Amino acid sequence: MFYSLRSRLMLAFSILLIIPFVALVYLLSEQSAKLIQQSIETSTSQTVDQFASHVSTLLTQVEDVGTQVMSNRVTQDWLTVHMNKDSRVGELLLAKQRLREYFSSYAVNNSNGISMSVFTDDAGGIWTQDRSYVDSKWYKQFKAEDRRWTEAHLDSDQADESMRTHTINSFILPLVQLQSLKTVGLVKINYDTSLLQGAIDKIRIGSTGKVFLLTANGSSVLNQDLGGQRGVLQSGLTQLNAQPKLDESGFFSIRQNREDYLLFYRKLPLQDWVILGEVPEGELYEQISRTRQTMLLVSFLLLLLVIAVAFWLSAGITKPLSAMAKAMRHVKNGEFERALKLMPKARSGHSEVGYVTGFFEQMVHRLKYLIQTEFEANLRRKNAEYKALLLQINPHFFNNSLEIISGLAALKRGDLVMDATEALGKMMRYSLNLHTDRVKVSEELDYIRDYLFILKLRHEDRLIVNMEEDPAADGLFISKFILQPLVENAVKYSLEKGAVAEVTIASRVEEERLLLSVKDNGIGMSPGLTADLMAETRQSDVTDILSSEGNSIGLRNVLSRCRLSYGSRFQLILNSEPDKGTEITLQLPLIRR
Structure with a gap:
């Protein structure tokens, strides 16, 4: 019984199909896992880069506004009057009123809600005329560290009363009288924190992962609640600072509290900020585990189907092979039409070579097609x-x-x-x-x-x-x-x-x-x-x-x-x-x- 054709075919099917099939399933599972992992990492990095582009665009506009305010004739005229000790009170009030009108007009016409204020060393802010700003955190950081891009804060020196209760971020630059090149204070360009906070809060990595905008020392630029992620973020910043030659953007993994985290980053060197996103690796790659399980289940079902097909094919290999042999001789001689006419005879009934014949017929059709389209291939090459x-x-x-x-x-x-x-x-x-x-x-x-x-x-x-x-x-x-x-x-x-x-x-x-x-x-x-x-x-x-x-x-x-x-x-x-x-x-x- 073992020496029967059917028994030997079943053994051949077992060796040639089942073992390669299992190996193929394993390789496909590993390869698909890698592809999904790369796709997730690339997609997340692109999301972080898109937010970085949004931040850069807004901050570039803010910086340009600061330069325009500094060089504007209204600002310089006000500085000239302010610095002239012989200026009359009326001249001072008129110059200040023109400056206020210029700031207000720009703020009303700007779609991003950018507001402006100037502070002089002797008279305080343009809107409140007091020097309480010298005790603010942003002013101390500017004077001590020359930090021009501030963290989120409240500022009472605003043209609109409602703006004084809004959290803002600012860009600070020295207030210089261009004729004498004398620094007499500072210019402060404000933008609503919600312009960036709304966009960053919408970014989600996995189920619980978030993205934060941080300073180099780990403080939140947008007053985000770091919560339980503070330790992970601080460890990530430490690793970034320890490797200054890292690319401007990318990702790396760290281990914190016996759990592996994946950190996505994008450096903003002009502001000395870092966009940092964190998510547990297991959560981010959860889709890979589900995909592997699905592939194993589908593979098992396909394996059962292959075994069933093997039984069906082995049961019918008793019919003649002469039609197939004749067709192959015609193909050898280039007589494709005669070979194709013999294909139905080879596939008739339960031909034991029906499966092979089908593929052979496709090959004949394909070979005939390739010869007929050789000229078209030459045209495509040209x-x-x-x-x-x-x-x-x-x-x-x-x-x-x-x-x-x-x-x-x-x-x-x-x-x-x-x-x-x-x-x-x-x-x-x-x-x-x-x-x-x-x-x-x-x-x-x-x-x-x-x-x-x-x-x-x-x-x-x-x-x-x-x-x-x-x-x-x-x-x-x-x-x-x-x-x-x-x-x-x-x-x-x-x-x-x-x-x-x-x-x-x-x-x-x-x-x-x-x-x-x-x-x-x-x-x-x-x-x-x-x-x-x-x-x-x-x-x-x-x-x-x-x-x-x-x-x-x-x-x-x-x-x-x-x-x-x-x-x-x-x-x-x-x-x-x-x-x-x-x-x-x-x-x-x-x-x-």
Whole structure:
């Protein structure tokens, strides 16, 4: 009985299925646990980072308000009058009233409820005119430790009576008379504690874990109740302070009172604060334990099903294998249709090879499909090459653009900042739209206008641009980003040659062909380089372009992409003389949709 075919098949199933199945269940359980753990840790870290971003945004606004108040003319006029011993009482009252009105107007118009006050060493606060603030905790910390970002507190020196009962946090900076550079007091910018407390209280880690905003010495910035977590948080801060080279954000585990805790942190170095979240590890990874139990139960049920299927399959392995063998011979000879016609015969009844035949039939269908779609695979490969070329856009332009915008902001050129930011935004939206590889000529030229607008801000009168557009060409479709590298090179090499770069960009339709040209007055090209570029337009391999480092990479990028997109329908006209300039004309087929 043991030597029967059925007995041997059952033994084979036991060895080949049950043992691997148990091993697979174990590996999947371990792997899924790791993936879930990583997902939980990543999600929690991202939540902490999002809150940190919210805090940084608010505090940056508060700090900017402080700088504006310090440098504002109203504040400086009041300081001048206040410091002048010969100022009359009426002048003092008028200057103080103007300062109060300025503070009140700003507080009313600010969506975050930011309020302002100033304190002088001799007269006290602008609202209460007393010097009781010198006994406050925030003032002592500012004087002794130069701590400019305060913890939550109450402040009676507020314009509105209701604000005096609200818990606030503040940013403090010295009050300086800019003409004499003399420090006469301090400026205090206040924001409601609830702006941050409401957001941080909504964050939950696991079931009971919370997030706290702490100072470097462990005090709560938002007056949160540390409760029983104080010891865990203090131990975590001690470990963070002992390892200053730790990343700005991350997580680590500690053991406290015979229990393991996971701490998520994000440092705020400008304020010397730390966002710290704590949760017991067992609570956070409770989902992993439930997942493992579920997987074991499902695996056991599947194992029972596999054993049942094994019995069913072994009972029917008595039918002929000739149809299967014939089908395999047809496949060997490449006769897929004949092989597929034999498959139903091999699967008829309770064929002992029915299970194998089904997979073999799928393999035949798949092999036939792969052969039929080989050409499509080649097209996809070419498209991948095109995508790789498209990604070679120079990122330094965006960095330079941001520096230009920063410079304009420093010069208080708000109008140009808005225009430059809008132009850069449109360029980035255009660049990041990868849903289509083709765009209208008018869209590509709009992108070039935005690009040249930013270059104009940078080079000013050293850049002269002429654009000649044929309305008949605006609605035609071209490959994306084939003009920007040419324009970039034209501006670059023209500026290298002389004081003024003159660039002409033209589009026109002639003899059922679309012509796009870029002309400059730059350094030109040598005859050897011109011959090399013309020769490359007749090649089909783009490997050299993808691996090149400089050496006309922008122009080569455009030529290779045009070659991939249009094939033999693409032609290049290249006229260049050293020290006189270059004109590049792309001749493309007319594509209307």
